[in-house]
Amino acid sequence: MHLEPCVVVVKRTVLHRGGRAGRLARAGHATARRLLSAAEEQRRTIDTVTAALARRGIMAPRLPVDRLDAAARRLVSRARLVITIGGDGTLLTAAHHIEDGVALAVNSAPEDSVGHFCLTDRRAFEEQLAAIEEGRLRPLSLSRLAATLDERLLPELATNDVLIAHDHPAATSRYRLTVGERDEEHRSSGLWIATAAGSTAGIRSSGGRPMPLRSPRLQNRVRELYREPGREYTLEAGFLGRAESLTVDSKMEEGHVFIDGARTAYRFRFGVRLVVRTAKHPLRLFADPSRWASR
Numbered sequence: 106m107h108l109e110p111c112v113v114v115v116k117r118t119v120l121h122r123g124g125r126a127g128r129l130a131r132a133g134h135a136t137a138r139r140l141l142s143a144a145e146e147q148r149r150t151i152d153t154v155t156a157a158l159a160r161r162g163i164m165a166p167r168l169p170v171d172r173l174d175a176a177a178r179r180l181v182s183r184a185r186l187v188i189t190i191g192g193d194g195t196l197l198t199a200a201h202h203i204e205d206g207v208a209l210a211v212n213s214a215p216e217d218s219v220g221h222f223c224l225t226d227r228r229a230f231e232e233q234l235a236a237i238e239e240g241r242l243r244p245l246s247l248s249r250l251a252a253t254l255d256e257r258l259l260p261e262l263a264t265n266d267v268l269i270a271h272d273h274p275a276a277t278s279r280y281r282l283t284v285g286e287r288d289e290e291h292r293s294s295g296l297w298i299a300t301a302a303g304s305t306a307g308i309r310s311s312g313g314r315p316m317p318l319r320s321p322r323l324q325n326r327v328r329e330l331y332r333e334p335g336r337e338y339t340l341e342a343g344f345l346g347r348a349e350s351l352t353v354d355s356k357m358e359e360g361h362v363f364i365d366g367a368r369t370a371y372r373f374r375f376g377v378r379l380v381v382r383t384a385k386h387p388l389r390l391f392a393d394p395s396r397w398a399s400r
Contacts, residue, residue, distance in 0.1 A: 106207075106237055111165040112184045113154060114173075114199040116147065116191025116213065143214040146227075150190050150213040153227040157234055170195045171368070178202045178260075186237075192218035193265075197365040200249075200388050201261035207244045207389045209237065221396045222264075222302075237391060244389040247302045248321045251384035252362065255377055261364045262384045265303035268363040269353055269373060270295030270328075277331070279356035282340050284325075285349070289340045290356070294328035298351060298381050313342065318394050321347040321383055350382040 151167075158165050168177045170191060181187055181202040189196045189210045196210040211230055212223035225233045236242040250263040271278045278295045281288055297308040301320040304313060313326040326342045345351060360373035373379065 106240055108186050108238060109163055110184050111163050111186040112180050113165045113167045114170050114189045114195060115151060115167055116170055116195040143217050147213040150211060150227040153230055154188060154190060154211060157231045170198050192220050193222045194366055196222045197264050198368055200264045203388060209391045222392055224391050224393055242391055244391050245394060246387045246389055248300050248387050249384040250300055250323060250381055253380045254371055261369055263364050264388050265306055265365045266297055266299040266308060267381055268295055268297055270361060271357055272359040272361055281354040283352040284340055287340060289338060291327060292331040297326045299324050323383055325351055347383045350380050353379040
């Protein structure tokens with residue numbers, strides 16, 4: 106595989122973001138002590154990746170994941186290879202903007218990060234990069250979710266999941282859910298919509314079912330549904346095929362749609378309509394499918 110153009114998307118560690126956590130870490134506070142070692146491991150990982158690419162004559166721009174402006178997003182979308190340095194969150198955010206390229210996630214803090222989407226860490230990076238370059242390693246193809254808000258297609262494709270919820274975790278999430286010819290009004294703690302890759306993440310903690318990793322279907326699951334006496338609920342959980350869609354109409358003044366976690370979110374006010382379906386373009390990712398078995 107030809108590795109250029111290549112971009113590297115990096116996480117900014119908690120230590121380097123500043124704030125109270127960083128100050129406590131530098132002061133040796135017990136609750137933040139591990140932030141120092143995580144920051145050092147991140148630095149070493151960046152150095153390892155940079156050096157391995159330089160040996161191949163590749164000068165890849167380095168982009169901070171929390172500052173992906175329009176120019177940075179264009180670089181990601183045009184790249185043949187997108188390397189992320191961080192954890193799952195870094196990969197998921199970068200993947201929102203990957204189009205025809207392939208992603209390789211490097212776990213920069215294996216002792217602190219779950220890293221299910223991460224194929225390698227700094228110790229094995231050079232070996233894995235060589236396998237990719239020589240064609241001995243093939244990427245997985247993972248389904249993603251496409252979402253529209255009031256008929257406006259959102260630019261981010263979700264690799265893991267979409268969550269609809271009230272801004273305040275103690276408040277009730279209110280919405281009307283429509284699947285095919287059926288619709289219901291729900292009062293709950295929120296609604297998960299997940300891909301196969303995301304079916305073993307948050308939705309599973311709410312009672313969802315793991316799906317075969319290469320399945321193109323999406324799964325929905327309500328969190329803590331309030332069951333009104335005398336009413337029957339048939340849309341609390343379910344699966345939709347590639348050609349089907351799910352519609353959610355907000356009944357909240359202070360709701361949000363979260364795409365793959367808290368970093369990417371859209372206001373979901375009363376009367377706004379969200380439609381979610383399987384995206385046409387999957388994410389191609391170098392990954393170890395056995396990780397999902399224990400997720």
